Amino acid sequence: MTTPQISSAPDRLRVDIWSDVACPWCYIGKRRFEQALAQFSHRDQVEVTWHAFELDPAAPAEHPLSMRDALAKKYGRTPEDAQGMMDHVTRTAADEGLEYRFDRARLGNTFSAHQLIHHAAQHGKQDAMKERLLRAYMSDGDLVSDLDTLVRLAQEVGLDGPEVRAALLGGHHAHAVRQDEAQAQALGISGVPFFVLGGKYGVSGAQDPQTLLGALTQVWQETHPAPLQMIGTESPADGCEDGQCAVPERP
Template sequence: MKIEVWSDYVCPFCYIGKRRLEEALEETGLGDKAEIVFKAFQIDPNTPTTSDESIQEGLAKKYGMSVDETKKMTENVAAQAKTVGLDYDFDNMKPANTFNAHRLAKLAEEQGISGEMSERLLRAYFIDAEAIGENDVLLRIAEEMGLDQNRTKAMLESDEFTTDVKNDITEAGKIGVQGVPFFVINRKYGISGAQSAEEFASALRKVAAEEGVEPALKVLGEDAKGLCTDGSCEI
């Protein structure tokens, strides 16, 4: 089962949606049957690389609202994030352009750690309030994730993976993605937005039934207790 996820690292609902999808995969026992592919999207490609504005000030300017109104809006989003175990730090995060972060994710995908990098970048922005638009921050994150520093630095200073990121964004437009998160399962079904874990689970079960995919068994009880294996028994 292939699940393609269009998302942006400054999209609060993308992180929430990711958690709800993971919850659904665990609940349905289909986690080891799913290949998750992360696709790039930019909510606002015109956002500067760095900014001294608070996220509330940036939102107020963008939507023509007062800062007090945007604070209430982000408080509501933070409350939703808490329901899936995420503690958003809207007080300290600032607007950031994510194009280079998406390029870093493409490098990580090349190295086989796409999922881990996507998680790290989302946590960097929403939990740790890091400036993920800045190359020095991305270099540090890359080092944490085990990527070669010289390779990463050369990538960030070039236009490598620029076409790949742009192709993801173009593809999103072609299949009708108007906002993120957007999930495509087996190129048959699309799920728009951070739906509930129950909605995700229902969709996953539907696709699994159509494709003849059997979920893994849920093993109950304590691990390796009262078990005989490989010619020996746990006494």
Template sequence: MKIEIWSDIMCPFCYIGKNNFEQALQKLPFKDEVEVEWKSFQLDPSLDPDKTQNTIQYFREKKGVAEAQATQMLSQVTQMGKGAGIDFDFEKALITNTFKAHKLLHFAKKHNRSNEMEEALFIAHFIEGKNVADPEVLVSLAEKLGIDKGEAIKAVTSDELDYEVNQDIQEARNNGVSGVPFFVLNGKYAVSGAQPVEVFENALQQTYKETVSPFKDLSGEGGASCDADGCSI
């Protein structure tokens, strides 16, 4: 069963959603049959990759939110994060353009390390206060995951992966996705937002039952049939 997840590195609800989704998945007997693919989405592609600002400043200047209101909002998100096992540090988090970070994520996907890279990027941004638009920061994350430094430098500084990132963004737009996180379950169902663990658990069970698990036989006994060994009446 395949799960596609659209997210952005600077979205705290994407991090919360990731943790809740993973907690739900660990409870299910078919967890080893699930393939997760991380997809790129940019909440604010207009941000300058050569500049950073703190979260309060961003809300005040870009979103027109008063500082007191922004502080209250971030306090609420921090509490939500604790419930998902995340210690957000919004005082350290640096808001910047995340396009290069998404290129690194696509590069990690080629090394089967996309989930680990998604986690590393969230930690770097929300907890360690690192600039996820800085190629040196991104390359160091790749190295920690055992990915070749030279290849990582090329991935984040060249335009080789631009098309793949933009394709994810366009696919989201074509499907009417305007906010993240957004989960597509085996191409059949969707779950939007940082839902509680129970919601993800139920959605995964339903999707698996309807799209992956063997057919439930409603025919009863006595029907004539044939198989590889012959026919029976």
């Protein structure tokens, strides 16, 4: 997969991640990626950028249904089946150290939350904001479409509350969110989380840490060839360089 509009600096590895705040597997995927990154020998040279993806762009500000009933309706399943789905992902999240509380989750539109993540990026706090919003949705029962809630969460990660409020009310980052979504469509991304490594390699889904680590290692090796290792004597023997040859005089 080629993405010409995304590129890494020569000494860096760029990782672009599309995900949604309302995606249970995206939080799990974030944790697994962090575990992979912690084991990656070039982790300090990895640059992570989060991109917006709305699983339900037409969602109301607050959905009237519970998570269980919404899942049952969406997939045409019984409430019991939907509960089983929730229990499965809750157990998986727990394995990653996450506490999911779907019993108090408040479903709603995530467009404003994605704008907030873009705003946080301008202040060097994108990852912290992403983390806080995921926890707010999956664990704390916060309504992430509510302006006052978003301002409070932004302040918790160190952003200026009045500035955040003005940015969200003015839709200052709305275009950036739409650009993310258009790029996802152009890349053929239909599900999240989705990782793009080095601008041209895609990894779909909340893969296990070892798979993600393998992907990081492979892409780094392909995009950052290792320098030649010299073997033999410590100093080179006579040779020719730049069109000139050093010819030793005969005794």
